[in-house]
Amino acid sequence: MENEIKIFSPATVANVACGFDVLGFCLDTIGDEMVIRKTEEKGIRITKIEGYDLPFEAEKNVAGVSALAMYKDLKPDCGFEIEIYKKIKPGSGIGSSSASAAGSVFGMNALLGYPLDKTKLTYFAMKGEALASQCEHADNLAPAIFGGFTLVKSANPLQILELPTPSDLYATLIHPQIEIKTSESRAILPKEIPLSNAIAQWANVGSLVHALHTSDYDLIKDALNDVVIEPYRKQLIPHFDAVKNAALKAGALGCAISGSGPSIFMLSKGKAVAEAVEEAIKNVYSETAIAFETYVSKINTEGIQVL
């Protein structure tokens, strides 16, 4: 058995317009790299962090916290070193903390000969995610670990569904380089919502799941509509409406906030459309004073990959 593994831990998009707190999908071209190494010395040590300034103490680092949770449960006869090559900017809304939290437990599980299934890995990763977001949720972790589209049926007990991914689906993303505080993006949400909006939203969730099963791109387009969360959270993202209008005009099937933002994602049929959408949203943001990054990515059906 190998003593060291290098992995690609992908960025992810949570919520997917209509599926607040339950739906997510996995990206392909954006993600962290991590090296996990078995050591004779017991315990979890983070030995290298590149890219962003994050804590080395395992108890204060999301990758360390998830690793410790799994380590305490499995009690293996070894320890682990973790190296993190962080490419996903923390706070970008595309699952930066999830990539770290999922990557460490995935790597450890591989080095131990895969004793845990993906749901159990997600369970431990949630402990790390909780450090970053103050609550245990799996809507970014599930797509990172399972790949493709996922539905978190329930968090407790943890139940994750793997949804099919139509083969010609591409994501475009824009990450405006602004900071949205998690506390603010939470506080802005209503505690209660109109029943009529809830009905529209669950019709959309059901339709999107059906559309993924039938590769019905027209229905994906109709279902990618968030009447519950977006009206509140889009206020925190400058030029959201302009980006959305430009993206839809350029042919995107849908456009919505990625996670709690500030990133915005679009889904398109085919790479050419996804790239045209990228051009259109670049044009919108180029006219502002806000720095930004854009990406085009196939949906990653594999999740975390061994390199």
Added chain:
Amino acid sequence: MENEIKIFSPATVANVACGFDVLGFCLDTIGDEMVIRKTEEKGIRITKIEGYDLPFEAEKNVAGVSALAMYKDLKPDCGFEIEIYKKIKPGSGIGSSSASAAGSVFGMNALLGYPLDKTKLTYFAMKGEALASQCEHADNLAPAIFGGFTLVKSANPLQILELPTPSDLYATLIHPQIEIKTSESRAILPKEIPLSNAIAQWANVGSLVHALHTSDYDLIKDALNDVVIEPYRKQLIPHFDAVKNAALKAGALGCAISGSGPSIFMLSKGKAVAEAVEEAIKNVYSETAIAFETYVSKINTEGIQVL
């Protein structure tokens, strides 16, 4: 072309636990019979009604109103007579008015050589349904016309999705012979619901759609859960909790209010379980002073049938 057609117009279950206002499925053994006849004399005439005391004037009868709506739109060079052999008790919560409203337009469409698709038939049937329920909705009409499980993605524009039906799924129903006023079952619902409940509900709707696609009976069981409507409406149905407990104990995958009640439906894997569930709920209601009917039915994947 035939000048007369005899049809079976089935009872249906709307809401299906988690899918309030959007999901429905079609029953097999319970339904009305109707005869639709082409006449040289123009107009729509209801010439026979057996079973229940309903108005003969087309403008006051749901089957007549939907027929008139379609008739005025198509302007055919003939008229139609409608005979209604009503078996589904009005107000039972299993789509009695929908069976009538859908049956007349289905029969007329057949006699005219099928000029309209099923969505357009549902559109006209909604005009009749509105007479009975004071609003245009399609959650019973769609399963009656399309068969199987349906999801009404939106009412305006009307968009109906046909969901797959696992082959071994059976429904059990109990119809307590009490009257619930539609106005009362509406008034009891909250205008706003907690966001957390809405999230649980759309996780269930997405899960149920996935479960139907994958014939995953365990997941059907987990998804058949209504945290939004049932807590309010069950108060209107005597012994609801006792029925539900008995049904689940007897092996039902789930149990919830059919439409706005008073009927209660259960879904089970296999006919034997559905029949055991029927026995269990009969036992509950036999100890009460309330008269009741029970039924076991395969899911009807065809919808309205020509006899």
